[in-house]
Amino acid sequence: MSTIGDVAREAGVSRSTASYALSGKRPISDEVRRRVLAAAEALAYTPNAGARALATSETMVLGLLAQFHEDEFAPAMLQYILGVTDTARDLGYDTLLVTEADGARALRRITDSRMVDGVVLMNIAQEDPRLPILRAAPQPGALVGLPGDCSGLDVFDLDFEEAGRVMVDHLHRLGHRELVLISQPDHVVERGGAYVWRLRDAALERARLLGVTLHAVYGESRQPAVGRLLNGVLDAHPSATGLLINNEAVAAALPSVTYQRGLRVPEDLSVIGRYSAEFAATFSLPYSFIESAPDRLGSMAVRQLVRRVESPAARNEPFVVRFISPELVSLKSTAPPRPR
Amino acid sequence: MSTIGDVAREAGVSRSTASYALSGKRPISDEVRRRVLAAAEALAYTPNAGARALATSETMVLGLLAQFHEDEFAPAMLQYILGVTDTARDLGYDTLLVTEADGARALRRITDSRMVDGVVLMNIAQEDPRLPILRAAPQPGALVGLPGDCSGLDVFDLDFEEAGRVMVDHLHRLGHRELVLISQPDHVVERGGAYVWRLRDAALERARLLGVTLHAVYGESRQPAVGRLLNGVLDAHPSATGLLINNEAVAAALPSVTYQRGLRVPEDLSVIGRYSAEFAATFSLPYSFIESAPDRLGSMAVRQLVRRVESPAARNEPFVVRFISPELVSLKSTAPPRPR
DNA sequence: GCAATGTATCGAACCGGTTCGACGATTGGA
DNA sequence: TCCAATCGTCGAACCGGTTCGATACATTGC
Numbered sequence: 209m210s211t212i213g214d215v216a217r218e219a220g221v222s223r224s225t226a227s228y229a230l231s232g233k234r235p236i237s238d239e240v241r242r243r244v245l246a247a248a249e250a251l252a253y254t255p256n257a258g259a260r261a262l263a264t265s266e267t268m269v270l271g272l273l274a275q276f277h278e279d280e281f282a283p284a285m286l287q288y289i290l291g292v293t294d295t296a297r298d299l300g301y302d303t304l305l306v307t308e309a310d311g312a313r314a315l316r317r318i319t320d321s322r323m324v325d326g327v328v329l330m331n332i333a334q335e336d337p338r339l340p341i342l343r344a345a346p347q348p349g350a351l352v353g354l355p356g357d358c359s360g361l362d363v364f365d366l367d368f369e370e371a372g373r374v375m376v377d378h379l380h381r382l383g384h385r386e387l388v389l390i391s392q393p394d395h396v397v398e399r400g401g402a403y404v405w406r407l408r409d410a411a412l413e414r415a416r417l418l419g420v421t422l423h424a425v426y427g428e429s430r431q432p433a434v435g436r437l438l439n440g441v442l443d444a445h446p447s448a449t450g451l452l453i454n455n456e457a458v459a460a461a462l463p464s465v466t467y468q469r470g471l472r473v474p475e476d477l478s479v480i481g482r483y484s485a486e487f488a489a490t491f492s493l494p495y496s497f498i499e500s501a502p503d504r505l506g507s508m509a510v511r512q513l514v515r516r517v518e519s520p521a522a523r524n525e526p527f528v529v530r531f532i533s534p535e536l537v538s539l540k541s542t543a544p545p546r547p548r
Numbered sequence: 549m550s551t552i553g554d555v556a557r558e559a560g561v562s563r564s565t566a567s568y569a570l571s572g573k574r575p576i577s578d579e580v581r582r583r584v585l586a587a588a589e590a591l592a593y594t595p596n597a598g599a600r601a602l603a604t605s606e607t608m609v610l611g612l613l614a615q616f617h618e619d620e621f622a623p624a625m626l627q628y629i630l631g632v633t634d635t636a637r638d639l640g641y642d643t644l645l646v647t648e649a650d651g652a653r654a655l656r657r658i659t660d661s662r663m664v665d666g667v668v669l670m671n672i673a674q675e676d677p678r679l680p681i682l683r684a685a686p687q688p689g690a691l692v693g694l695p696g697d698c699s700g701l702d703v704f705d706l707d708f709e710e711a712g713r714v715m716v717d718h719l720h721r722l723g724h725r726e727l728v729l730i731s732q733p734d735h736v737v738e739r740g741g742a743y744v745w746r747l748r749d750a751a752l753e754r755a756r757l758l759g760v761t762l763h764a765v766y767g768e769s770r771q772p773a774v775g776r777l778l779n780g781v782l783d784a785h786p787s788a789t790g791l792l793i794n795n796e797a798v799a800a801a802l803p804s805v806t807y808q809r810g811l812r813v814p815e816d817l818s819v820i821g822r823y824s825a826e827f828a829a830t831f832s833l834p835y836s837f838i839e840s841a842p843d844r845l846g847s848m849a850v851r852q853l854v855r856r857v858e859s860p861a862a863r864n865e866p867f868v869v870r871f872i873s874p875e876l877v878s879l880k881s882t883a884p885p886r887p888r
Numbered sequence: 889g890c891a892a893t894g895t896a897t898c899g900a901a902c903c904g905g906t907t908c909g910a911c912g913a914t915t916g917g918a
Numbered sequence: 919t920c921c922a923a924t925c926g927t928c929g930a931a932c933c934g935g936t937t938c939g940a941t942a943c944a945t946t947g948c
Contacts, residue, residue, distance in 0.1 A: 209660070209662070209686065211933090211934055211935080212934065212935060212936095213934075213935095221897075221898085222897070222898045222899070223898090223899095223934090223935085223936095224897080224898065224899075224900090224936080224937075224938095225896085225897055225898070227935070227936060227937085228896095228897085228936090228937090231936080233936090233937085234895095234896080234897090234937095235895065235896065236896070236897085237895085237896060237897090240896080240897080252660070254657075254660035254661050255661060255934080255935065256602070256661060256662050256933085256934050256935065257598075257601075257607075257661040257662055257663040258597075258598045258599075258600075258601030258602040258607065258662060258933085258934080258935090259598070259602050259903090259933070259934035259935040259936090260598075260934080260935055260936080261597075261598030261601075261903095261935090262596070262598040262599050262602055262902095262903045262904065262905085262933090262934080262935070262936095263902080263903055263934080263935045263936045263937085264903085264935080264936065265903080267597075267598065269644070269663075272645075276630060281830070282623070282626055282627075282630075282830065283622070283623035283626065283830065285626075286622055286623065286625075286626050287622075289645075290616060290622075290647060293645055293646075293647045294647065297646075297647075297648055302644055302646065302658070302663070303644065303645050303646075304609070304642055304643065304644055304645075305612075305629075305633055305643050305644075305645040306633075306637075306642065306643075307630060307633045307634065307637075308637055317594075318642070320549070320592070320594035321594050321595060321596060321597040322549070322596050322597055322598060323597040323609075323642070346549065430829055430830070431829055431830070431831070431832030432832060434832065435832060457830075460831065460832075461832055463803075463804045463807075464803045464804060464807060464832070467803075467804060467807030467808060468807060489770055489771055490621070490622065490623065490770070490771070490797075491771070491800065492771030492772060492774065492775060492801055492804070551903090551904055551905080552904065552905060552906095553904075553905095561927075561928085562927070562928045562929070563904090563905085563906095563928090563929095564906080564907075564908095564927080564928065564929075564930090565926085565927055565928070567905070567906060567907085568906090568907090568926095568927085571906080573906090573907085574907095574925095574926080574927090575925065575926065576926070576927085577925085577926060577927090580926080580927080595904080595905065596903085596904050596905065598903085598904080598905090599903070599904035599905040599906090599933090600904080600905055600906080601905090601933095602903090602904080602905070602906095602932095602933045602934065602935085603904080603905045603906045603907085603932080603933055604905080604906065604933085605933080
């Protein structure tokens with residue numbers, strides 16, 4: 209491989225002149241610039257990333273910490289990841305994907321060694337052990353997901369509270385008075401997945417205000433437990449007329465259960481999910497849903513991160529906590545209730 | 549952040565001595581080693597990745613080129629990715645995930661700039677424009693998927709030909725004489741997805757030998773087209789008693805279609821898929837399937853890649869093309885045929 | 889006609905590691 | 919007692935970029 213020294217020699221100038229001609233950071237005569245560019249072209253010169261990182265303290269790489277837990281629905285994660293990698297590339301960055309189980313250690317490794325200019329954290333827990341490390345790190349970071357303590361961090365998440373209220377309001381307006389909300393499995397909550405109770409508590413509160421009965425149950429995330437759970441829930445609450453689903457795996461499993469039981473949606477049962485349009489299309493889910501906008505969230509996180517990485521001024525701006533408002537996309541899976 | 553110079557000063561030795569004490573590449577007295585390690589600990593010293601890469605020409609990063617096409621089923625890809633990242637980490641490497649649409653340009657970028665020590669390529673096409681670049685690159689590479697020309701490359705893939713034969717054999721043995729094989733969409737083949745016709749042609753050949761009628765149809769990968777397609781296929785071939793599915797999206801969509809049509813599996817229809825156990829569990833697919841072993845393939849590719857990266861001897865070994873033999877996992881979705 | 893200004897280029901230092909060759913101090917053998 | 923070998927450490931060079939300060943030369947102003 210050729211170095212900038214080779215290019216300089218080929219063009220008959222010094223290394224520094226070659227560097228300036230390529231970067232444009234100092235005025236260079238047209239003649240010399242032309243020669244340097246031609247030499248670089250001829251030698252297929254590409255700057256060495258390590259050397260450049262050493263000299264400039266910029267790697268043009270962002271870290272992406274994502275975790276794939278047994279009890280979470282992996283396909284839903286993928287869209288967040290693609291939102292991040294696509295936007296990063298648009299802004300000129302590559303993405304180091306880290307899926308290590310010990311996220312704290314991984315974070316320390318990639319920040320301390322200066323492999324990355326910034327990091328995006330996903331699967332944020334209420335008390336996330338990675339956050340103290342991120343706050344102390346020299347690089348900026350952005351979160352997709354809401355932790356207990358947002359201080360010193362840029363945070364992006366869906367407004368799950370509002371999502372819970374929108375779901376309840378919508379079915380209440382149609383006349384429903386008894387609903388079931390299926391959340392994520394227990395472990396997700398125990399691990400600190402706050403979005404589960406954020407949506408649930410807001411939904412319960414709104415239901416209470418409206419005089420609607422809301423049964424909140426935990427879900428499952430793997431088959432065949434999901435199917436059993438769904439059947440159990442429908443058996444246990446025969447008079448419930450609406451189903452709210454804050455759990456991708458349950459949503460994906462629902463169609464076969466309703467077919468099996470001969471339930472029609474929305475005639476016999478109204479259903480609202482919470483996932484992305486992409487997810488709905490992939491799994492052909494015929495339910496109205498709250499758009500969870502994973503690509504938008506990933507993209508927003510990266511944009512803010514890159515702002516801070518690239519501008520010293522931006523690094524001192526106050527931190528932001530930004531919620532995407534839930535949008536209810538209607539696929540006509542809700543209707544006025546009818547006793548089952 | 550502290551540098552090795554800081555550590556050396558703190559320990560009262562030269563930078564080179566500190567380096568040797570930490571790496572163990574030259575004998576160092578116990579006393580000095582102790583002081584250096586203590587200093588490194590006290591200063592929370594972590595080597596700068598860029599500097600080390602520059603000095604050693606090793607980045608401890610592997611590139612992973614994956615593409616997410618509109619007409620492919622994204623969740624299936626995820627498992628290959630995790631197979632790669634997990635194994636890479638076990639071997640001490642981080643993973644640069646590149647999902648850029650222009651894979652050839654991306655590959656050139658990360659190899660020329662020496663950001664990675666090696667690359668894993670996925671979504672291999674018959675005539676893949678990335679392969680000439682990979683062959684010319686200074687870093688070794690490994691492929692998950694079989695291209696038209698394997699020369700100069702390590703290649704890992706499922707034995708799709710054998711998979712096609714196993715499917716046909718299995719149903720033939722049960723007494724089936726008319727089958728339908730649903731493949732990937734047209735575009736996948738046009739783009740060079742050889743695995744589609746590798747399985748299909750082998751299945752057709754075996755069916756011909758056995759005197760079995762095999763209707764080979766293209767699939768779809770997005771809803772609602774998938775559902776329409778499935779219904780169309782079942783309408784068009786009312787006397788077919790077995791379904792072979794080489795298409796994750798179609799497999800995922802099949803349960804709701806069979807429920808809708810009141811078809812029982814395996815009583816009315818025998819079904820065999822081709823996907824991973826993980827995929828089957830995630831989507832609660834009740835069909836016997838050929839295990840496509842994405843995690844194993846990703847892992848094998850990385851192991852071979854790292855061997856070549858780390859050992860100059862291994863770099864000169866002959867290239868390997870290794871096929872995983874298809875294993876039929878029975879979930880009892882096949883039975884002797886009965887006219888529909 | 890000469891100082892002041894501006895423009896294009898060069899040399900050297902630096903980023904933070906690793907590694908090679910040399911050197912002084914100890915040890916062992918003759 | 920002297921020399922060779924061994925061990926532990928140091929200084930310097932190097933990896934391949936970027937950037938600062940200096941310099942040479944051309945241009946402008948008075």
